[in-house]
Amino acid sequence: MTSPNHLPFRSVLFLKNTESGFEDIKSYGADWHIVDIEDGVPPVKKNKVRKFISGKLQGGSFEGLRTLVRINGLEDREELIKDLKLLPHQSVDGFILPKLHSVEDIKIFERLIADAEVELGLKEEYFSLVPLLETPSAILNAFDIVNASPRNIAVMFGHADMVSGMHCDNTWESLTVARQVTVMAARSCGIEPFDTPYTVLDRPNGFIDECKKVKALGFAGKALIHPSQVPLANIIFTPTPGEAADAEELLEQYGRSEYILRKPNKGKLFIGAPHVRNAERIVKLSETAQPLEAKESVMGEMPRGGIKPEIFYEDSLVDGDFELSVTDAWLTLWESAFFTTNITYTSKDVCHKLGLKDRLAPSMLLFTLSISMSVSKFSEHALFHLALKNAKYLAPVYPGDTLRNHFTINTIRPTSDGENLVTESTHTLLNQWGDVVYTSDKTTLFPNIEPTDRNSPIEKQLRPTQPEILRQRVITRADDIRDHLNGNVSTLDSPLIIHSHVKAFDESEIHALSTLLRLTNPHHYNNIVFDRTDRFIPGPFVIAASVALPVNDLGRVLYEEIVHSSNINIVNFGDTIGAISYILARSPITDSPNLEEVTVKTIGIKNLDMNELTRTPLPKSLFTPDLINPSEYEAICRESFPLLQNRIACQTVRKLIRTK
Numbered sequence: 001m002t003s004p005n006h007l008p009f010r011s012v013l014f015l016k017n018t019e020s021g022f023e024d025i026k027s028y029g030a031d032w033h034i035v036d037i038e039d040g041v042p043p044v045k046k047n048k049v050r051k052f053i054s055g056k057l058q059g060g061s062f063e064g065l066r067t068l069v070r071i072n073g074l075e076d077r078e079e080l081i082k083d084l085k086l087l088p089h090q091s092v093d094g095f096i097l098p099k100l101h102s103v104e105d106i107k108i109f110e111r112l113i114a115d116a117e118v119e120l121g122l123k124e125e126y127f128s129l130v131p132l133l134e135t136p137s138a139i140l141n142a143f144d145i146v147n148a149s150p151r152n153i154a155v156m157f158g159h160a161d162m163v164s165g166m167h168c169d170n171t172w173e174s175l176t177v178a179r180q181v182t183v184m185a186a187r188s189c190g191i192e193p194f195d196t197p198y199t200v201l202d203r204p205n206g207f208i209d210e211c212k213k214v215k216a217l218g219f220a221g222k223a224l225i226h227p228s229q230v231p232l233a234n235i236i237f238t239p240t241p242g243e244a245a246d247a248e249e250l251l252e253q254y255g256r257s258e259y260i261l262r263k264p265n266k267g268k269l270f271i272g273a274p275h276v277r278n279a280e281r282i283v284k285l286s287e288t289a290q291p292l293e294a295k296e297s298v299m300g301e302m303p304r305g306g307i308k309p310e311i312f313y314e315d316s317l318v319d320g321d322f323e324l325s326v327t328d329a330w331l332t333l334w335e336s337a338f339f340t341t342n343i344t345y346t347s348k349d350v351c352h353k354l355g356l357k358d359r360l361a362p363s364m365l366l367f368t369l370s371i372s373m374s375v376s377k378f379s380e381h382a383l384f385h386l387a388l389k390n391a392k393y394l395a396p397v398y399p400g401d402t403l404r405n406h407f408t409i410n411t412i413r414p415t416s417d418g419e420n421l422v423t424e425s426t427h428t429l430l431n432q433w434g435d436v437v438y439t440s441d442k443t444t445l446f447p448n449i450e451p452t453d454r455n456s457p458i459e460k461q462l463r464p465t466q467p468e469i470l471r472q473r474v475i476t477r478a479d480d481i482r483d484h485l486n487g488n489v490s491t492l493d494s495p496l497i498i499h500s501h502v503k504a505f506d507e508s509e510i511h512a513l514s515t516l517l518r519l520t521n522p523h524h525y526n527n528i529v530f531d532r533t534d535r536f537i538p539g540p541f542v543i544a545a546s547v548a549l550p551v552n553d554l555g556r557v558l559y560e561e562i563v564h565s566s567n568i569n570i571v572n573f574g575d576t577i578g579a580i581s582y583i584l585a586r587s588p589i590t591d592s593p594n595l596e597e598v599t600v601k602t603i604g605i606k607n608l609d610m611n612e613l614t615r616t617p618l619p620k621s622l623f624t625p626d627l628i629n630p631s632e633y634e635a636i637c638r639e640s641f642p643l644l645q646n647r648i649a650c651q652t653v654r655k656l657i658r659t660k
Contacts, residue, residue, distance in 0.1 A: 010237035073099030094128030134158030142185035391562035546604030
């Protein structure tokens with residue numbers, strides 16, 4: 001008999017009681033095999049099938065395999081006695097016990113099976129037991145049933161009789177509690193639970209989905225009704241190589257008495273005894289589970305983007321990977337996501353009067369592109385984007401223009417704890433004629449990369465910076481569009497404006513924009529690797545949303561540039577962003593008496609009814625013109641305004657040119 005201790009129950013395959021069903025069983029790759037003489041066999045055929053199974057057992061069909069026999073229940077005692085006369089055999093590991101209601105049922109089965117062992121001359125407790133919890137009373141008595149016998153090596157949940165007994169629908173929701181009780185009972189006894197079969201053979205996606213759901217509940221595997229389901233179940237219920245490697249890393253670190261595990265894009269994870277036990281379980285399961293192997297195989301390697309050591313040095317100049325043409329469809333998609341009233345973005349007539357040949361691409365779109373077009377060569381595997389500064393729209397970008405980019409690493413320095421590196425870089429967009437149209441500076445946190453020493457001068461020099469053509473054009477030609485400058489400037493007494501508009505992020509919308517703008521960090525879109533709480537909105541989109549919300553409240557804005565901006569707390573799909581703005585300074589523009597320059601700080605706030613902020617004063621320390629880091633914001637909120645704790649999404653200080 002095969003020892004059941006510490007064996008996986010990923011795939012437990014019901015065999016078809018025919019000659020073809022018993023052929024080539026070993027090739028299926030199942031962890032366990034079930035020979036069924038209970039519900040899977042019509043009463044009129046039980047004698048014939050019983051003799052057929054007995055012959056296969058006697059003939060050695062199951063030698064070397066892990067085999068369970070589902071015998072008849074106690075309510076069908078006559079058939080059960082026949083089962084125990086013909087089916088106990090040395091190649092059988094144990095019996096699945098159906099239609100249980102109480103501990104007494106287990107005791108009766110034990111006595112009957114012990115008698116069969118004596119009759120066969122087998123040692124005591126040769127056969128193991130697998131209680132099948134498929135009745136409401138079995139679920140209510142699950143703990144006692146599972147702990148009733150030392151022979152119990154696993155627990156199976158059965159759905160068909162449960163649905164019948166509960167008079168409920170056969171849905172995931174109606175059976176979730178019964179499944180959870182099954183898992184808790186099994187785990188309390190230290191044995192493995194496996195789930196009922198998925199019975200729709202032509203829906204493999206449904207099968208995969210149900211396997212993932214029951215795995216999430218704690219099941220070790222699933223009963224199967226067709227060999228085609230075996231490899232899928234084995235894959236799903238086996239730790240991946242990545243999961244096994246992570247578990248081994250955790251155990252190694254814990255063994256060195258290090259209790260904080262740092263993972264890229266996951267933050268700092270505390271390690272305690274429960275994490276260690278789970279890691280040990282994963283490692284053990286990955287070692288005991290037998291993987292499927294092809295006769296010929298090849299190992300794949302995944303290309304890795306982001307900064308390369310050979311270009312990671314100060315004053316390094318790196319060209320981007322690709323060019324992008326800004327089309328009208330782009331602008332339509334952007335404007336459908338981020339509200340704007342800037343007439344240089346929305347009105348061709350105004351732009352023509354300013355001497356521009358078409359309406360302009362929005363500044364925040366170019367702000368995002370200046371970052372996103374560098375992702376594949378620069379920041380794809382950065383730990384965190386700390387800040388963006390000096391973002392300026394220098395020259396017009398029109399629909400149809402083609403943009404390319406380059407970036408320069410200005411400085412590289414270690415963090416105060418020496419564990420990571422901070423870079424300051426400049427990101428530049430150029431049009432099809434090579435003119436610089438947009439620039440931004442970025443502060444980024446990287447894991448430790450050994451910088452390359454560069455003693456020789458850089459071979460390629462930066463193109464001279466483009467003058468601020470667009471800003472000057474707006475100022476000098478503003479009188480030509482005075483008929484259009486009828487925007488409303490806030491007449492509020494307070495410099496603090498609570499904006500009424502909010503932005504809810506839709507997952508399909510963000511996926512479309514991320515694809516269009518080449519934001520390739522898997523945390524934005526990979527719902528296989530990352531669950532909903534670990535997938536988040538790209539930082540530039542959060543900033544763009546927050547500065548779009550005040551458009552009706554800050555007057556007729558003709559031009560904007562970003563002094564500095566940063567993301568404070570992660571924003572997930574389903575979160576809603578609101579905004580507040582604080583006027584830091586106002587100054588006249590000498591060359592155009594109808595315009596003024598306003599410095600404004602906008603703070604994006606997530607998941608809050610903005611009306612709440614009109615009922616109590618806010619601490620002025622939130623609105624300093626300086627760049628405040630996330631921990632400082634949280635300290636201010638914790639000490640002075642807890643309502644905003646963990647709710648500040650981003651901060652942006654801008655200079656706006658607007659009508660007076």
